[in-house]
Amino acid sequence: MKPSFLSAFALLFLVVKPVAQQPALSNMSGDSVLKAVTISELEKRMIQHGLSNVKKHIPDAILDIRYATENNFLRKNVYGDFSSCYLQPDVVKKLKMADSLLKINKPGWKLVLYDCARPISVQKKMWDALEMPASEKGKYVSNPANHSVHNYGAAVDLALADENGNYADMGTEFDFFGELAYPFMESTFVKSGKLTSGQVANRQLLREVMKKAGFSGVPHEWWHFNACSRETAKKRYRAVE
Numbered sequence: 001m002k003p004s005f006l007s008a009f010a011l012l013f014l015v016v017k018p019v020a021q022q023p024a025l026s027n028m029s030g031d032s033v034l035k036a037v038t039i040s041e042l043e044k045r046m047i048q049h050g051l052s053n054v055k056k057h058i059p060d061a062i063l064d065i066r067y068a069t070e071n072n073f074l075r076k077n078v079y080g081d082f083s084s085c086y087l088q089p090d091v092v093k094k095l096k097m098a099d100s101l102l103k104i105n106k107p108g109w110k111l112v113l114y115d116c117a118r119p120i121s122v123q124k125k126m127w128d129a130l131e132m133p134a135s136e137k138g139k140y141v142s143n144p145a146n147h148s149v150h151n152y153g154a155a156v157d158l159a160l161a162d163e164n165g166n167y168a169d170m171g172t173e174f175d176f177f178g179e180l181a182y183p184f185m186e187s188t189f190v191k192s193g194k195l196t197s198g199q200v201a202n203r204q205l206l207r208e209v210m211k212k213a214g215f216s217g218v219p220h221e222w223w224h225f226n227a228c229s230r231e232t233a234k235k236r237y238r239a240v241e
């Protein structure tokens with residue numbers, strides 16, 4: 001009786017000891033290894049700045065982060081392995097409202113996200129990648145010295161897709177630099193036949209839901225919306241470096 005009691009005790013000790021160590025081991029190494037593998041440096045920076053991952057709040061939004069690919073006007077990936085959409089938490093709330101308004105109007109339709117918070121370091125990369133005189137560059141990218149509302153996580157570039165994920169025809173591609181992308185010239189282009197009324201209706205729907213949710217558009221890009229002015233963003237938020 002005595003030996004079996006001892007061996008049972010020894011067995012219990014052997015079994016319990018490694019189990020007791022396991023949680024400490026997984027906390028120290030497992031989680032940190034997982035983060036190193038799944039979260040890029042840029043994403044860590046966004047999280048450190050208190051920004052929210054839009055996909056977590058609007059799960060059916062389509063992520064098409066063009067600057068994380070070569071399918072953009074620079075023909076360069078300036079985001080590396082970062083291809084998510086992060087915005088200020090109060091801006092995400094507004095975007096969620098825009099998404100709800102869209103779905104009331106067009107059930108099943110989704111937002112297509114082209115660009116969200118953009119770190120100043122990326123803005124500099126884009127500025128440097130443009131091969132033209134500095135005086136011309138401002139037409140294509142905001143000067144990193146002046147910051148852009150994107151740097152504060154308070155601007156978003158987006159379009160719409162139908163219930164099957166087909167992109168709505170907006171008349172031009174995202175980042176088309178020319179008058180056809182100018183919202184204030186749409187009626188002129190419909191009259192001349194360069195834009196159809198359907199293409200303009202899609203842009204108007206995007207503007208309508210974004211404006212009702214508290215965003216404002218800009219005169220030269222149908223896809224760009226600010227949640228506040230650059231001056232307000234500077235006062236309210238910290239730019240992502």
Ligand SMILES: [Zn+2]
Binds near residue numbers: 156223225
């Ligand atoms: Zn933009």
